[in-house]
Amino acid sequence: MMNKKGEKLISVYWFAILVIVAAGIVLMVNAYYGNSYDVREVESRVLADKIANCIYFGGKVNPLLLTPQGVFREDFRDLFMERCSLNFSVEGEFTRIPYYTSVEFLSFESLRSQFSIFAGNNNFKSDCNIKVEGNEKLAKCSEKEFYMKTDSGKIYLVKILSIVEKTNENTN
């Protein structure tokens, strides 16, 4: 009688089940909380939005982008980071810049590139074309396009590509 009671209460099987369940929960919780939040996709979209707002905001083209004759200004390309309030500089001598962005202005009629701007580390550009599962170690890309109408009535298709790498900060 005593043995039966003991078996029922402190049964090895019962403790084995408890341990298995507890270990499973601990593993699942660690897998969830142990992983960093991956915010690179959101970050790349924010970057693309910021550049889009810098180029064309409220139906008005940035006055520093075009000359009064409607020609793209070379100095906008040279001073792109400053003009759009961007700063990609990172701490550390051998730390690579974790961003890349490109802006392409295509003619509405011919869809030919009329002007383009690049900034950041273009080594990550190839990551955007790799479509594989488990690609969290690759940089995250975001594309945005919209039409821009200048004061002179010319229409351009603007294509923005923004890339954020930051693999170490966002993956384990």
Next chain:
Amino acid sequence: MGKRRGKKGEILVENIIFIVLNIAFLAILVIFLVNQGNGATFLEDSYSKQVALLIDSARPGMIIHINFESAKVVSDKNGIPFSEILIINGQYATIRLSEESGKSYHFFNNINIDRADPDKDTNGEYTGFYTLVFSNKNDE
């Protein structure tokens, strides 16, 4: 009669011990889960990224209030003054909730952050919120 009463007693005691053990097991699990979710490292990672993304989205003239109540609980527990948990240095937002840890995240927005201070109530106590005030870099 006496035997029957004894059996009922045994069943009751067994069930009570069984239920108590189960409750204890569940309680330990819940405490573990809550501690994991409120861990300094976990909160530092999420808060530093949230702050960096907010700064990236900010425009000159904006005032942003950020809720740091969960972080305040942890920083108070670890003896870190609430006024020192958020440090914005250069292009990095750093959150530090314990002496041993701290997490930084880079932001790309080249904006001037005029103020990044904790809010206080009328009694001078920290409310658990931070206020960030932004202006144009050229306005400096």
